[in-house]
Amino acid sequence: MDTSENLPTYIAVLDVPEEKIEILPGASADLTSVTFSIKEEDHTLGNSLRWSIMQNPQVDFCGYSIPHPSEAKTNLRIQTTDRSNAIDAMNKGLDDLRSVCQIMKARLHQRLKEGNYAHTE
Amino acid sequence: MNGSAHVGDQNAPRVRIRSLDKTNVDFVLSNTSLSVANSLRRVMIAEVPTMAIDLVEFYENTTVLADEYIAHRLGLIPLVSHTVDKFKYTRDCTCAEYCKECSVEFTLHIKCTESGTRTVYSSELISSNKDVVPVLETEDDRGAILVKMRKGQELNVHCIAKKGVAKEHSKWSPCAAVAFEYDPHNNLRHLDYWYEKSIKDEWPLSKNALEEQERDPSAPFDYKAEPTTFYFNVETIGCLDPQEVVTKATRVLQEKLGGLQLALDEDQAPDAAANVDDGEPWV
Numbered sequence: 001m002d003t004s005e006n007l008p009t010y011i012a013v014l015d016v017p018e019e020k021i022e023i024l025p026g027a028s029a030d031l032t033s034v035t036f037s038i039k040e041e042d043h044t045l046g047n048s049l050r051w052s053i054m055q056n057p058q059v060d061f062c063g064y065s066i067p068h069p070s071e072a073k074t075n076l077r078i079q080t081t082d083r084s085n086a087i088d089a090m091n092k093g094l095d096d097l098r099s100v101c102q103i104m105k106a107r108l109h110q111r112l113k114e115g116n117y118a119h120t121e
Numbered sequence: 122m123n124g125s126a127h128v129g130d131q132n133a134p135r136v137r138i139r140s141l142d143k144t145n146v147d148f149v150l151s152n153t154s155l156s157v158a159n160s161l162r163r164v165m166i167a168e169v170p171t172m173a174i175d176l177v178e179f180y181e182n183t184t185v186l187a188d189e190y191i192a193h194r195l196g197l198i199p200l201v202s203h204t205v206d207k208f209k210y211t212r213d214c215t216c217a218e219y220c221k222e223c224s225v226e227f228t229l230h231i232k233c234t235e236s237g238t239r240t241v242y243s244s245e246l247i248s249s250n251k252d253v254v255p256v257l258e259t260e261d262d263r264g265a266i267l268v269k270m271r272k273g274q275e276l277n278v279h280c281i282a283k284k285g286v287a288k289e290h291s292k293w294s295p296c297a298a299v300a301f302e303y304d305p306h307n308n309l310r311h312l313d314y315w316y317e318k319s320i321k322d323e324w325p326l327s328k329n330a331l332e333e334q335e336r337d338p339s340a341p342f343d344y345k346a347e348p349t350t351f352y353f354n355v356e357t358i359g360c361l362d363p364q365e366v367v368t369k370a371t372r373v374l375q376e377k378l379g380g381l382q383l384a385l386d387e388d389q390a391p392d393a394a395a396n397v398d399d400g401e402p403w404v
């Protein structure tokens with residue numbers, strides 16, 4: 001029996017998450033204590049974002065974990081003082097880390113333009 | 122300087138390139154955290170996109186190697202990927218299987234008609250796109266050996282190269298190796314060396330040790346000290362230039378953060394309220 005006609009030739013879009021980021025149940029009402037769940041991210045984003053968020057003096061606690069190695073999911077918890085909230089802290093952390101990357105890229109371009117290094121072909 | 126208003130100049134990373142050639146870039150990243158340096162390292166290895174053969178159709182294979190064996194070898198051939206940004210990922214493309222926007226086609230049809238061994242090299246692949254071709258080191262480099270044939274044997278394949286990242290399959294990695302070191306004198310004691318008689322004799326210092334001072338052994342240990350200077354050496358396999366790998370990696374990181382921020386904005390207010398606990402807030 002030939003069933004090949006009914007099979008799709010290519011199975012598209014299996015790995016695009018519906019929601020990139022969500023807030024897990026148990027967040028405090030004033031949103032000062034929130035655990036975010038981020039899909040399709042790992043230590044690459046988790047660890048540096050955790051660092052960036054911790055630089056904020058309004059943040060009391062920030063930590064991340066990858067609950068299971070075969071699930072592409074990173075949980076990130078933020079607890080802030082009552083003068084801020086976790087969503088603002090997350091946004092600031094993302095902004096700050098992005099500008100760190102921006103500066104890193106700019107400095108790299110600058111150094112490459114200066115050409116002040118050993119060059120061998 | 123043009124430092125960020127949020128982070129401030131004291132937190133702005135510095136970069137110094139020590140050497141650069143066709144396949145290697147040696148640079149020092151300083152005034153930043155281990156987390157950021159490690160993210161850069163991880164992105165360079167696993168998330169900078171390149172092109173690699175992903176689908177292979179066999180019309181004829183009478184060589185001694187099995188189809189899947191040759192398909193695997195074809196996948197591992199480095200392809201010049203300077204134009205990778207012009208391609209879409211097939212999953213983001215409107216086509217059903219593959220098209221010009223998301224792939225490059227290669228053909229290879231060789232039949233051995235003479236006595237003796239006919240060696241097939243990666244340079245014999247015929248590309249549909251002049252910018253995406255097998256990496257060759259010099260003018261007369263014939264590339265990697267794909268298969269060896271005897272008289273009467275034939276190989277006829279059609280390959281589709283796609284854009285991808287090494288997180289999915291290491292064939293898409295632009296890097297052969299990324300060397301990464303910090304604190305060469307082990308002042309922070311992040312390492313606990315195993316030794317017979319003497320750490321100094323048995324663990325020779327790297328060249329990076331010349332850039333830093335050894336801690337005074339009589340001084341009290343500074344348990345709050347953190348690493349701030351990171352030594353990188355990025356070695357590529359030829360599909361991208363080494364400096365291209367580093368600059369692309371910073372961009373990939375930025376795009377990751379930008380994407381997350383966008384998703385966060387969309388997710389916010391109405392949805393956030395749904396998961397709020399009505400009871401006591403966390404203490």
Ligand SMILES: [Zn+2]
Pocket residue numbers: 211214215216217218219220221222223224
């Ligand atoms: Zn397409």
